[in-house]
Amino acid sequence: MNSRQIEVFAAVMKAGTVSRAAEILGVTQPGVSRLIAELERSLGFALFDRVRNRIVPTPEGRTFFAEVEANFRGMDRLRASAARIRDYGAGQLRVATLSALSSSIVPNAVLRFRNLRPDATVTLMVLPSRDVRDGVASGIYDIGLAADEIDVTGVVHQVFVQPRALCAMPLGHPLATRETIGPHDLSGVDFVAYVPEDRARQRFDMILSEAGAAPPRVVVETIYAATVCALVAQGVGVGLISPYAIAGHDQSQLVLRPFEPAVQSRSLLILPPDKPKSQLVRDFIDCLMAAR
Numbered sequence: 001m002n003s004r005q006i007e008v009f010a011a012v013m014k015a016g017t018v019s020r021a022a023e024i025l026g027v028t029q030p031g032v033s034r035l036i037a038e039l040e041r042s043l044g045f046a047l048f049d050r051v052r053n054r055i056v057p058t059p060e061g062r063t064f065f066a067e068v069e070a071n072f073r074g075m076d077r078l079r080a081s082a083a084r085i086r087d088y089g090a091g092q093l094r095v096a097t098l099s100a101l102s103s104s105i106v107p108n109a110v111l112r113f114r115n116l117r118p119d120a121t122v123t124l125m126v127l128p129s130r131d132v133r134d135g136v137a138s139g140i141y142d143i144g145l146a147a148d149e150i151d152v153t154g155v156v157h158q159v160f161v162q163p164r165a166l167c168a169m170p171l172g173h174p175l176a177t178r179e180t181i182g183p184h185d186l187s188g189v190d191f192v193a194y195v196p197e198d199r200a201r202q203r204f205d206m207i208l209s210e211a212g213a214a215p216p217r218v219v220v221e222t223i224y225a226a227t228v229c230a231l232v233a234q235g236v237g238v239g240l241i242s243p244y245a246i247a248g249h250d251q252s253q254l255v256l257r258p259f260e261p262a263v264q265s266r267s268l269l270i271l272p273p274d275k276p277k278s279q280l281v282r283d284f285i286d287c288l289m290a291a292r
Contacts, residue, residue, distance in 0.1 A: 005039040006068055008032055009047060013065045018055060093280050096125045096132040097145040100225040101267060103248030105161070106145065108291035113284050120280060128223055136270050142281050143288075148266040149199040155270040161292055162266040165200060165240040167259040168232045175238065176255040183213035183261075190237035191216035192228050200265040204240060207261055229254070 011021040012032065022029045040047050047061035057065065093113075097106050110122055127135070129146035136144035137154040145160060167181040175185055186208075193216075194201040208215055219237050222228060225245030232239045233253035242265045246256070269288065271277070277285075 001039060001042040005035050005042070008035040009039055010065070010068055010072070012036065012048075012055070013057060013061075013068075092121045092123065093143070093284055094123045094125075094141045095143045095145075095284065096127050096135050096141040098129045098132060098147055098267065099126055099223075100147070100242050100245040100265065101145050101161075102126040103226065104244045104246075105288065105291045107248070109284065109287040112287040112290060116283055116287065117280065122284075133270060136272055139272050139275070142272070142278075143284060144270040145288075146268050146270055147199060148268050149197055150268070150270075152268070152270070154273055156273055157268045157270045160267045160269040160288070161244065162264045163242050163244055165204075165242055165259060165263040165265050166246070166256045167238060168229065168241045168246070169238045169255045169257070170232060170235040171253055171255060173238065173255060175257070178257060180258045180260050182259070183208045183211035186216040186238065187214035189216045190219045192220045192222070192231045192237045192239035193218045194228070194240075195221050195223050198223070200240065200242075200263055204263050207263060 008021065008025065008027075011025055012018060015021040015024055018029050018032050018036075022032045025032070036047060043064070045060045046058050047064065048055040049058055050056075095106070106124065110124065113120070113122065125132075125135075125141070129150050132141070132144040132146040133150040133152075133155060135141040144155075148159075167175075167186075169175055175181060175189070178185065193204075196202070205215070216238070220231055222231075225241055226249065228239040228241050229246060229249045231237065232241075233250070240259060240263055241256075246254070269285070271281075
């Protein structure tokens with residue numbers, strides 16, 4: 001049994017006669033009959049009965065044709081899948097991001113991507129930056145956004161955004177009357193800080209040291225920008241927050257002021273190593289860049 005015999009058999013079943021099948025296939029009638037006879041010998045049962053110079057499918061022939069059609073439908077699905085992969089890349093995109101960008105840039109990028117590739121599925125995970133890095137390096141995620149304190153060994157990386165942090169304080173806070181906040185303004189003030197290994201925290205501590213300012217009173221440390229927003233809004237203390245982290249959150253209970261000198265919170269776009277970018281990945285990166 002070979003693919004040519006199956007093709008001829010399917011043509012005869014659909015056309016109803018050997019002559020019509022031969023015409024459709026562009027071969028001679030004896031050639032069609034020969035291939036059908038060879039297929040029957042290979043299968044071990046008759047596919048057609050010959051009745052008054054006509055061929056009539058046997059019950060076995062009808063059953064076998066149902067299997068052939070199912071196989072053809074499977075091939076059609078494979079061809080359609082191949083076309084989608086060729087045109088758009090794999091149909092599912094796996095993205096991981098740090099919390100600070102999960103309520104602003106990334107949702108905007110996902111919306112743009114859905115408009116561009118409505119048939120694609122996005123799996124989006126919000127994780128600590130080190131987990132984003134590990135997932136991208138191991139191939140679990142196609143694209144990652146992480147803070148710049150990660151170990152970039154084993155990933156392809158580039159700077160994505162590096163906004164200047166704002167000083168956030170609760171409504172009615174004494175510092176809310178100032179136009180800008182400086183290092184000395186925060187001396188002894190209750191403060192919601194990022195953990196010591198956070199690069200933005202390290203830059204902030206360095207600025208305080210270089211200014212000779214007494215440090216604020218750190219009352220909570222966290223890795224999540226959303227947690228800083230929530231704690232400041234509740235009146236726990238003052239904090240430094242990326243403008244991207246604030247977007248998407250209720251700002252009605254916050255007062256925001258520039259902090260000088262600038263403290264930049266830099267985020268990286270990371271990709272798996274030694275892996276060509278699919279069209280789907282390239283399209284999502286374009287959407288991320290447009291959403292900044």
